[in-house]
Amino acid sequence: MAATLHDVAQLAGVSIKTVSNVVNDYPHVRTATRERVQAAIAQLGYQPNLSARTLRSGRSGVIGLVLPELSLSYFAELADAVIAQAELHGLVVIIERTGADRARELAVLSSPRMRMTDGVIFSPLGMGQADAHFLEVDFPLVLLGERIFGGPVDHVTMRNIEAARAATEFLLGSGRQRVALIGAHPDEDLGSAALRLEGYKEALASAGVAYDPELVRSTTLWHRANGAAATRELIDSGVDFDAVFGLNDALTLGVMRVLQESGRRIPEDVAVIGFDNIEEAEYAVPSLTTIDPGRELIAQRAVDLLVQQIGSGAQRPEHPTAETVGFEVIVRESAPA
Amino acid sequence: MAATLHDVAQLAGVSIKTVSNVVNDYPHVRTATRERVQAAIAQLGYQPNLSARTLRSGRSGVIGLVLPELSLSYFAELADAVIAQAELHGLVVIIERTGADRARELAVLSSPRMRMTDGVIFSPLGMGQADAHFLEVDFPLVLLGERIFGGPVDHVTMRNIEAARAATEFLLGSGRQRVALIGAHPDEDLGSAALRLEGYKEALASAGVAYDPELVRSTTLWHRANGAAATRELIDSGVDFDAVFGLNDALTLGVMRVLQESGRRIPEDVAVIGFDNIEEAEYAVPSLTTIDPGRELIAQRAVDLLVQQIGSGAQRPEHPTAETVGFEVIVRESAPA
DNA sequence: GTGAAAGCGCTAACAT
DNA sequence: ATGTTAGCGCTTTCAC
Numbered sequence A, B: 001m002a003a004t005l006h007d008v009a010q011l012a013g014v015s016i017k018t019v020s021n022v023v024n025d026y027p028h029v030r031t032a033t034r035e036r037v038q039a040a041i042a043q044l045g046y047q048p049n050l051s052a053r054t055l056r057s058g059r060s061g062v063i064g065l066v067l068p069e070l071s072l073s074y075f076a077e078l079a080d081a082v083i084a085q086a087e088l089h090g091l092v093v094i095i096e097r098t099g100a101d102r103a104r105e106l107a108v109l110s111s112p113r114m115r116m117t118d119g120v121i122f123s124p125l126g127m128g129q130a131d132a133h134f135l136e137v138d139f140p141l142v143l144l145g146e147r148i149f150g151g152p153v154d155h156v157t158m159r160n161i162e163a164a165r166a167a168t169e170f171l172l173g174s175g176r177q178r179v180a181l182i183g184a185h186p187d188e189d190l191g192s193a194a195l196r197l198e199g200y201k202e203a204l205a206s207a208g209v210a211y212d213p214e215l216v217r218s219t220t221l222w223h224r225a226n227g228a229a230a231t232r233e234l235i236d237s238g239v240d241f242d243a244v245f246g247l248n249d250a251l252t253l254g255v256m257r258v259l260q261e262s263g264r265r266i267p268e269d270v271a272v273i274g275f276d277n278i279e280e281a282e283y284a285v286p287s288l289t290t291i292d293p294g295r296e297l298i299a300q301r302a303v304d305l306l307v308q309q310i311g312s313g314a315q316r317p318e319h320p321t322a323e324t325v326g327f328e329v330i331v332r333e334s335a336p337a
Numbered sequence C: 001g002t003g004a005a006a007g008c009g010c011t012a013a014c015a016t
Numbered sequence D: 001a002t003g004t005t006a007g008c009g010c011t012t013t014c015a016c
Helices: A005-012 A016-023 A031-044 A050-057 A073-088 A102-109 A112-116 A129-135 A160-173 A191-207 A224-236 A249-261 A279-283 A295-312 B005-012 B016-023 B031-044 B050-057 B073-088 B102-109 B112-116 B129-135 B160-173 B191-207 B224-236 B249-261 B295-312
Strands: A062-067 A092-097 A119-122 A141-144 A154-158 A179-184 A216-218 A243-246 A271-273 A290-292 A322-325 A328-330 B062-067 B092-097 B119-122 B141-144 B154-158 B179-184 B216-218 B243-246 B271-273 B290-292 B322-325 B328-330
Touching: A005 A016, A005 A031, A016 A031, A050 B050, A050 B112, A062 A073, A062 A102, A062 A112, A073 A092, A073 A249, A073 A279, A073 A295, A073 B073, A073 B092, A092 A112, A092 B073, A102 A112, A102 A119, A102 A129, A112 B050, A119 A295, A141 A295, A154 A160, A154 A295, A160 A179, A160 A191, A160 A243, A160 A271, A160 A290, A160 A328, A179 A191, A179 A224, A179 A249, A216 A224, A224 A249, A243 A249, A249 A271, A249 A279, A279 B224, A279 B249, A295 A322, B005 B016, B005 B031, B016 B031, B062 B073, B062 B102, B062 B112, B073 B092, B073 B249, B073 B295, B092 B112, B102 B112, B102 B119, B102 B129, B119 B295, B141 B295, B154 B160, B154 B295, B160 B179, B160 B191, B160 B243, B160 B271, B160 B290, B160 B328, B179 B191, B179 B224, B179 B249, B216 B224, B224 B249, B243 B249, B249 B271, B295 B322
Parallel strands: A062 A092, A062 A119, A119 A141, A141 A154, A154 A322, A179 A216, A179 A243, A243 A271, B062 B092, B062 B119, B119 B141, B141 B154, B154 B322, B179 B216, B179 B243, B243 B271
Antiparallel strands: A092 B092, A290 A328, B290 B328
């Protein structure tokens, strides 16, 4: 049986409160007493029972991170950053996978498991704007991503439209005229895909290039395999193109793969730009020009906002903040300047 | 304030015990009573307080997964598999990053945070065989990886020697003679690197090919960048080689990148094989021939063993099992048959 | 089939 | 500066 505060108190010949004071670094403890207690703690190998502490104090020191899946590199790297940032605040992270499934996302929001945590960082991919009211929960919550705007919670997001516009302008600026876009989600009005498509259209318009729906290709999840498949369809359709904007990097690596299989040279025949700046983009062949959407900063701000909410004790922020972080075009070989 | 069992009991006009029985699906409750209780639960939006349940029952429903970092694709995909498997058992997963640092690995083992969980799956990368006794902890623990063998805990591992031997034999069998190995850890006697190096040597010996230390290159962590750097050194050294065995895929993608920069064709000039079968291996250019070490199976067995330990209630398994899962050579373009 | 009561280990008032 | 005491919300005997 593990030692309790009681055992330590008994061995040290003090009250349980004094032991608690020592454990919690309460300052007003005589040095002699403190040392006696510390000796007893060491002798018994005492470790505080966090469940009891949680029950009593209402704080678990655990936050939840809810995301689609870790095998998507973007989310793995995001999770890594969130865990590191949480650690700075003495928090550990429970990860819940939703598989981008709306029903599972809703279920997680109302599960007692999440109520056990001190707060949740939530990156939905299945829910949409109409589900905003489900975010009215009674625990601290920070929303990530582009599925829901103007909701009742703090929100951290990237500049999708501006970044996509910059990506497209970068391709047009390097002399390309027929820019294909891969990864659209036609049934979406919001969401990363819709926003990035909008940025793409804005760039075309402002450059005076006609929008050609033939050049826009849809996929479901942004996996390599889907990027590859969509590119095969694009090629088979016979439409002419000299550049590709892939809506995320994983997808775009699949795109590059198929372009090269088809004998096209990158960037000579087709320039390619991605979105996310995952680690492998730098080591792809050719290395992938892409958008760095500020993932580290997003993780940092999300944790900070959550910690702030937890600390405020308020049920919900009166004025939910909507923060956006900056982006950057990372120029590599697949689309030189 | 959230509703408690008490509130529900009062509203339903029954005792707290009866509510508890309903919540926990205890069979011997009259239907009428059950329905009344369920109505009260619904009306109050009651959700059990998991901290209280944990304190009382000694079970948290949380397991820990301790690993180097999630931005290494192998570990991200492993974590994804562990979380999915844990979910099947109704468990959630806390992820702790150690950065492959021995001190942090040891710290995690003795932290109260881990004692709060029902058990831990631990993948060390900094600890070594001499640290085996630190694994004698008083909570359920399953060890992954190749750093420590014969320890006092259940252990799930891959067939490093055999798989590395198979990889090397595959290259030799396709007519290569000068097989470089990248990613060695010279100061290791155990560990994935040492074991895979041993498999490499075995293959050379049994094929009657002399072992040339010039062909063996070290790196620290198996990141893309390190694979790239080691390959540059290999090339600069002027030594002759016609194949590369990279000790993991991430590293090997860096290798391929540099080989191609240097004007070498893969596989015509240099055949390349990796180890891990991460998702991007399939979409690399050229696609990467590699070893599938059975990651999914490892995750599955690890969780199952942990659940078994948790269920047994025993302090430690009397006869720790050491399980190995099978591997497979995945043939792709970088090293055809 | 249901109720009463004890107590898991801790923190937080309050008392001294 | 230290001790006493009352719960946090639940599960779990043990009655009835």
